[in-house]
Amino acid sequence: MPKMDMIQALNSALDVMMSRDPDVLVFGEDVGYFGGVFRVTDGLQKKHGLKRCFDTPISEGGIIATAIGMGAYGLRPVAEIQFADYILPAFDQLVSEAARLRYRSGGEFWAPITVRSPYGGGIFGGQTHSQSPEAIFAHVTGLKTVIPSNPYDAKGLLIASIEDDDPVIFLEPKRIYNGPFDGHHDRALKTWAESPGSDVPEGHYTVPLGKAAVVREGREATVLAYGTMVHVAKSGIEESGVDAELIDLRSIVPLDIDTIVASVRKTGRCVILHEASRFGGFGGELSALLQERCFYHLKSPIGRVAGWDTPYPHAFEWDYFPGPARLAAALKRVMED
């Protein structure tokens, strides 16, 4: 089985789907001839033709609107927004249109679109190349939000998203495009080739939406994470000395409620880790759900480790980024309570 990094795995997913289904087409800013600013669409235009993978004007609203129109026609467009920070001009199209089309038309029309977008920080991206907007989309009924944490999942989840008949926001943690990042920015980077999750089948397979992965089994506490934070959580758990179970949500919506509830009922303690700012973040929803469903199993208050409630800063990258030390401290705290 070939080794792939996350970019190659995503590229492979697009290639597989374009080869299988002539209704799948790929477009966005710089995705065509050039192959994308992160190389995710590299070679697709050459292999599948100009009309299957093409450049668009710099217009996020127009990109998503035309994707919705194509979806209503019967195609399966995969649109790219260059950075999740720049998805907001398309917010009206996503919230008022893509998410509601099936509902408001009584099932006459729907938007089977996939919106890929690199997201997250840890790359000195400053305020507009670092944001994590998943909670904004989680609040929108009718949208699915998916976030992979390794090459195998990235390909399988992207194929599942493209095949899904509902609109999917597919957020790609750009910090781990080339290798897993555990938050230790002062250490040498690992490559995907030497890390788990990089054995990626060449052909078609899916990782189902709405199914979380138990990355590490543990008895004393549960850590919920997704994207880059899965890797940060691994090292944070190690450093804490706590025997914590680590769950990679993989889908924000649909959420695998059964897996997380079972884990927290088992461990009785939970820390939620995400990079997005804390107030109104998805951790709040997770915490509320677990409080409702695991109240009599909880031995301590649910912890949340997240980005601060500030815009994502440039010089303060590692003061902002919720690294392993902060998770370890939170784990020790929930063990003491």
Added chain:
Amino acid sequence: MSPQDPIGASNRPPLQLHIPEPPARPGQAPRFDHLPFSPAGAIRRPDPGVAEPEMRDLPYGLIRVLDDEGNAVGPWDPGLDAETLRRGLKVMAQTRAFDDRMFRAQRQGKTSFYMKSTGEEAIGAAQSMMLDRDDMCFPTYRVLSWLWARDYPMLDLVNQIFSNEGDPLKGRQLPILFSARDYGFYSLSGNLGTRFSQAVGWAMASAYRGDTRIALAYVGDGTTAEGDFHEALTFAAVYRAPAILCVTNNQWAISSYAGIAGAESTTFAAKAIAYGLPGLRVDGNDFLAVWAATVWAAERARTNKGATLIEFVTYRAAGHSTSDDPSKYRPAEEAACWPLGDPIERLKTHLIARGEWSAERHTQMEAELADGVRAAVKEGERIGTLGQSKPPVREMFEDVFKEPDWRVLEQRRELGV
């Protein structure tokens, strides 16, 4: 000197903020001399295949076929047979009869809301009749004449407006925000302009597949100010999408006149020029001109020459909606003074002048249409009006996703449905 005082500005004349105002307010005499009009037959008809730079005069003219006496004149006369015209007349009259009845139904509390299209019936009627059944219209809430031209079952729309058990949209959507896929009528939403650019994507999909279908989309004059308008025109031009993009300029966006939307010193059709698209400015109250312009734009789209922007110049004769009182912001007699008249009266006059219609037949037709509307409304009332009947509450939870997720299932149980 405070920081607010600019340095060195003392010798310059003060700048003045310009706020466009309509030519007449309540109590004043209506005026339309700010709008460029052309006599019927005066505008040339270029071959639809010619390049856009060859027709940059068109957006500043006004394509008209019917003159003041009801004669069809000039190069844009589509040469329609009398049967087609009688059908167009009937579709327009049915639209008006339906509007009048439903407006009253709202006043009687049978529904929460309604919007009439009085004075604009020619646009949806002619375009719906002219285009193919499998072309797709991306409508606004003011082109229900599109549906009547395709014999949409009136009871279904009545049921939607009453949100009753028979509502095809299952009680989820505001009255008249309709969806009728089989009639080439895309799902409406309350967000202005969003479907204008979706239509371009739909047209791109048809071209991508190598199909022969084209898309038609509407926005009003006010909505041209939304970003979606710019996005639609940009994408339509870039990808040469087979689309007909229509601006229904009825002079008013609720209470703000078209000058506030950017038409004070240009036309909406002229906005096409900068995108490299042809722009036609058409008498929207002239059924024949609407038809002819649509034929022209459809031919251009179907021969891969790309999109056309058409501005239909018309007048919103009724209030914006049942929630609006236009006497608060415009002269009461403005509609009656509108220089392009009434689309039904003008087509009726033309047919009578041709010896193909009569005042008696017209009166009889109106009575029959009113009967048909009354019967449909009665049937809808038997099922139930707003609050008297509704679809099963379970429908509230369906179609959020293709398959409901656990949240929807749990919440449905919580509500006991």
